[in-house]
Amino acid sequence: MIPKSHPRYESLLLRDKMVKASKEGYLADSALIAHGRGEAFDYLIGEKTTYPAKRAMYVAVAALLLSNNPVISVNGNATALAIDEIIEFANAINAKIEINLFYKTNERVKIITKLYEDHGYRNILGGLDDDIEYINDIENNRASASKNGIYTADTILIPLEDGDRAEILKKSGKNILTIDLNPLSRTSKMSDVSIMDNIVRAIPFMTQIANDLKTQDKKILVELVNEFDNEENLKESLEQIKVKE
Amino acid sequence: MIPKSHPRYESLLLRDKMVKASKEGYLADSALIAHGRGEAFDYLIGEKTTYPAKRAMYVAVAALLLSNNPVISVNGNATALAIDEIIEFANAINAKIEINLFYKTNERVKIITKLYEDHGYRNILGGLDDDIEYINDIENNRASASKNGIYTADTILIPLEDGDRAEILKKSGKNILTIDLNPLSRTSKMSDVSIMDNIVRAIPFMTQIANDLKTQDKKILVELVNEFDNEENLKESLEQIKVKE
Numbered sequence A, B: 001m002i003p004k005s006h007p008r009y010e011s012l013l014l015r016d017k018m019v020k021a022s023k024e025g026y027l028a029d030s031a032l033i034a035h036g037r038g039e040a041f042d043y044l045i046g047e048k049t050t051y052p053a054k055r056a057m058y059v060a061v062a063a064l065l066l067s068n069n070p071v072i073s074v075n076g077n078a079t080a081l082a083i084d085e086i087i088e089f090a091n092a093i094n095a096k097i098e099i100n101l102f103y104k105t106n107e108r109v110k111i112i113t114k115l116y117e118d119h120g121y122r123n124i125l126g127g128l129d130d131d132i133e134y135i136n137d138i139e140n141n142r143a144s145a146s147k148n149g150i151y152t153a154d155t156i157l158i159p160l161e162d163g164d165r166a167e168i169l170k171k172s173g174k175n176i177l178t179i180d181l182n183p184l185s186r187t188s189k190m191s192d193v194s195i196m197d198n199i200v201r202a203i204p205f206m207t208q209i210a211n212d213l214k215t216q217d218k219k220i221l222v223e224l225v226n227e228f229d230n231e232e233n234l235k236e237s238l239e240q241i242k243v244k245e
Helices: A009-024 A031-044 A051-066 A076-093 A106-118 A163-171 A186-190 A199-213 A218-226 A230-238 B009-024 B031-044 B051-066 B076-093 B106-118 B163-171 B186-190 B199-213 B218-226 B230-238
Strands: A070-074 A096-099 A132-134 A144-146 A155-157 A175-179 A193-195 B070-074 B096-099 B132-134 B144-146 B155-157 B175-179 B193-195
Touching: A009 A031, A009 A076, A009 B031, A031 A076, A031 B009, A031 B031, A051 A076, A051 A155, A051 A175, A051 A193, A051 A199, A051 A218, A051 A230, A070 A076, A076 A096, A076 A106, A076 A199, A096 A106, A163 A175, A163 A186, A175 A186, A175 A199, A186 A193, A193 A230, A199 A218, B009 B031, B009 B076, B031 B076, B051 B076, B051 B155, B051 B175, B051 B193, B051 B199, B051 B218, B051 B230, B070 B076, B076 B096, B076 B106, B076 B199, B096 B106, B163 B175, B163 B186, B175 B186, B175 B199, B186 B193, B193 B230, B199 B218
Parallel strands: A070 A096, A070 A155, A155 A175, A175 A193, B070 B096, B070 B155, B155 B175, B175 B193
Antiparallel strands: A132 A144, B132 B144
């Protein structure tokens, strides 16, 4: 048990969640390394949600609310860190959740499917008996997608996503939103909206934003999306990384 | 196999080494997370050895050459990344190598001991049949040390070391040198000489430095050590972290 008084309490708690998930067998081999990279970037932004991240979240939520078939793509890391928060957000914006594993094994898909069921979510896509199609006919896990989910989706939230996979999705013409602590990652650079934040802070905040924006006129959401410049926002996100003693 | 042409080839190679070590069972649970943090910091310094790191290496090597009982402390991560380089360096400076695991299990000690033997190094300290003492009578793995190694050492190189353990060693009055990509870590801040670099670049470079410095007068080594200001050098190390597109 980590004492709540520990100065690194929140960070150590997430680390424990990741180690536990690794032992439960549903993470990719290098998933913990990816988490460590995120930890370092989070540390460098002071482990706080920055203003550019918040701005990107408003835009992402507006885009999801405006879309016809929004999907949240989840992998092992996202599930380990924020399963309940993801389910709550999906319900708030009426989006589907789809399991998408870059290093896909039936075993990992099975464990993650069961986790969502155990946490009260019954309609998960991307499970073992789902209809899988390949985007642009690329027969590779980079391009696999549920027929009723990502394959036909117009807007996809891909938190903590691999760069190769993000590239395929982007090239397919879909609207891509990501949550990624590394503003220099290929996924961040390739997405239409890049939220540089820790998923455990971002998702609950996005649920709050959704509850606000749902009460607003559609034209306000359209404005939010149209006025956003991701390249500029990424630049401002980068400037939030402060290296000091 | 990672193609040599891959822009992230070196980094992916190290990642593979870590994943392999993890599967072989000699890493701590959160070892991969620590590696990921290092990856992020290395990325931010351009994956190159910086000038302040080189300066610190000269001082560290001089301190090791001047000491009566120098010891290199190794854990799972250091072993996975640079076992041959560590052995070569230990031989070059006539230092002992000691296994020191913060999350110690007999199984992990056994595997690591065998690895050093398999790589041609027979005198490893900290093995299962070694005499273990506790620094300042703290009966905890943070403070365990080989009687003929760290317990009686005057200068210790502790690459990739846990902050709690670094603190105990520092408090015991020993001269502490570290290699740590995070200049903000407790280990970096607590050490007498902190080398902000990737261990796979640092150790071979330190072997070269040792071969140079061994030919020099002792007073030159003393000067190197005396003129060094670790706090200042850490500040300059921090300034090497460049956040830009």
